Amino acid sequence: MSLLSIRDMKTQIGQYHVLHGVSFEVPEGGVFILLGRNGAGKTTTLRSIMGLWQPSPGSVMFQGRDIAGLATADIARLGIAYVPENMGIFGGLTVEENLILATAKGRFDPARLRRIYDLFPALEKFWTKQAWSLSGGQKQMLSVARAIVEPRALILIDEPTKGLAPSIVAAMGEAFREIAQTTTILLVEQNFNFAKSLGRDMAVIDDGRVVHSGTMADFAADADLQGALLGLSA
Amino acid sequence: MMIVVFIVVIIGGLGSIEGTLLGAIIVGLTANYVGYLAPKLALASNMILMMAILMWRPSGLRPAVK
Amino acid sequence: MDKFGEILHRFGGVNLLPVALAAIAFVLIGAPSSWVTLTVAGLAMGMMVFLMASGLSLVFGLMDVLNFGHSAFISFGAFIAASILAALGGWLDGGVILASAALALALVGAITFGLAAGLFFETVIIRPVYRDHLRQILITMGALIVSEQVILAVWGGTPFTVPRPAFLEGAWIIGDVSIEIYRLFAFALGAVVFLGLMVLLNRTRIGLLIRAGVENREMVEALGFKINRLFIGVFMLGSALAALGGAMWAGYETLITPALGAR
């Protein structure tokens, strides 16, 4: 059974129809990649799952339960974490405060904290610094760390590698691989090479519709398809 | 009081409690000092204060991080 | 210049403005006793204005809602506290304990009203127009018009004399400096509220949520917190503070008119 199953999700922002019926299935475990051109509707898809935009008809089944129409907070409480494109960290709060806010009870689970320290040593180093003073990569780490500070079933991550140095992108990839062993990740990515190395299953979204879905292995092998769907020349 | 409250909030920087306190104290002191030194100017003083501070810091003295 | 700025920053930066102001005034005024009196008066007034303004600022910061009806809470607070004090007039001369009780009742009355009115305002007036600044300004302005008319209808247009507890009357005379006791009381109350707010914001989980919400509402929601409940709470707190500020202001002015809020 899939962990998340989206059927015919349509989202309207103001007077613009952004999603015209998105359907795909995210199986349990591993990294699921959502690809697509700029403005195709990837971010809107994630925001709609999260309830930040309200999708009208269609259904979003999460662990066999329709979550379309629920409040964002309730969706989060069901075990979905969100790492938005702009990272959404609270600049005026310290690293510690950012993380403790993400815990359910206001206390850290020592084992999870240990794991975060291991994955992102920089966060331990800047533990009491205000988050606005971190570098872009560190902010991204904080944002991801916030998503794993509590056990979750699914993490939605929106373009985590945008504007990051290659070495940090590599580290981020390692972290995602580690996280994906216990938690499903739905990753929106523009960086195809990065996505290719991580994903098991994938879908391509274009102009508010899913135009292709399948396994990453098949897609990576089919250069013509990539060219047609993503506009990649190679 | 509405005008005074608005001026305080504007010069303090919207959204921050420390800013509001700072703005309130500045306005309170100015009102009393000017009221003593140049009573005619007392009411305009708040306005002048606000204009001056906005020229210097357009979003107030201590706005909340946004 | 940079170095100067750095030094200034180390000693508190803009926080030094009131000190600078006081220093300039000291030179201009010349007479130390008048200066002390004026400074105390200024600080007391500042603290009362702080009470009235803090709610407005907090609500704006968290909710991006500017409540033009905020001054209605101030006016109501003033009139409710004044009415309670007037009704308990006999207590005010009956010793410190009874007078304190009357004062406490008046302030609690104002605060209670502020909480209730805040709840009503948030859910009925503001909730339907979140994120629509134009309509927000219009609606809250309309609410202000209606509130002022209600005050006029209930308390009439004539000035209302506010009785004060005996122990807050008069002034301390130290040398040739005289300090009104009510001003000290107002300053102390304001300082306590400020410290309370600082503790709430910086030391509690609710405060953490508020500070996070000021920055990014959506992300607070995405972390699993219902920001609407937080909004209501903060709005009620802000209204209550405004009403408390109004109540203190009524005691300070001792003669209040319904035009108090609008000026």
Added chain:
Amino acid sequence: MKTTGMKQSYGTLTVKTAMLVIAGLLLFAPFLFQDIRALEVAARICIFIVLVASYDLLLGYTGIVSFAHTMFFGFGCYGAAIALRQMGPGWDAVAIGTLGGVLVSLVVATVIGLISLRVKAIFFAMITLATASVVLVLASQLSQITGGEDGITYRAPDIFKTATKLMVDEDGKVLRWFGVRLNGKLAAYYFVFTTSLVLFLILLRVTVSPLGTVLKAIRENEARAEAIGYRVVAYRTFVFCLSAVMASLAGSVYAIWLKYTGPDTALSFSIMIDILLMVVIGGMGTMWGAVIGAVLLVMAQYYLRDLMGAASEAVAGIPLLPELLAPDRWLFWLGIIFILLVYFFPRGIAGTLMTRGMRT
């Protein structure tokens, strides 16, 4: 007002018919309603139509909330008043006073606009509110110039004197047309009517010009308009200045008509609230709404009070209700109507009517 080619909804037709009726009534007001009070109401309506229309240019067309509109109106009033007081009743005084008012308005509007129109709408509203209240205080404090709380009385140019005879019959008495004396009062009314009409037409012209389109684009989506290449701040400042000048001109005309200027007639915050109510009740973003709002509210101001007085006496036994129905509490009810309109009919009377019948 062209009807050729375009199919008009019956709602729009209703509004436009109402416009014609109002224009007709105002044009023939001195002949239709032959008492002083009615003429007073008609002149006030004319002035407020301009004032409200110029405010609508800000609020409805551009989405700027300013609380300083009465301030500009007041500059115009006081400009004309002070000039007429100092220089005696003459057209030179009127010209200088009006020009002075316009200049002050222009300067103040530019300063406020440039300082604060780049910040959030809310900030701007607060700053205009603060500025306006300070000007109000200044006006009552500088009593040598402004007459303080008492205001200034002065004489208007001779042609507007009630004693002036525009036309005389054989006996040397003032001529009557349809029972109306052709005296200076009539001339004054038509002066108000004509200037108001001209100012209103200018405003109308602005809203249908390319500028009006740009303003709407900015209101709908500021970031987008900026991206397309419109200099949003410049446009806003320009509109703010334009509406300030219009308000100032309306003020000068009003000052000439009233022959009295004081804080209550020119600057008080209640005028600001009246304007706001008129724009929203009439309908934001349409010039017709300004007309409807001004007519309804000025009429209400003069005639609703009598009605409420009667209602208040009728419910004398019930607690609180008589207080709320007292003639002085009419703002209470208007405030409630205002809130309900903003919730349920944000387009106001004109806007709501005009969208009616669109879908048929």
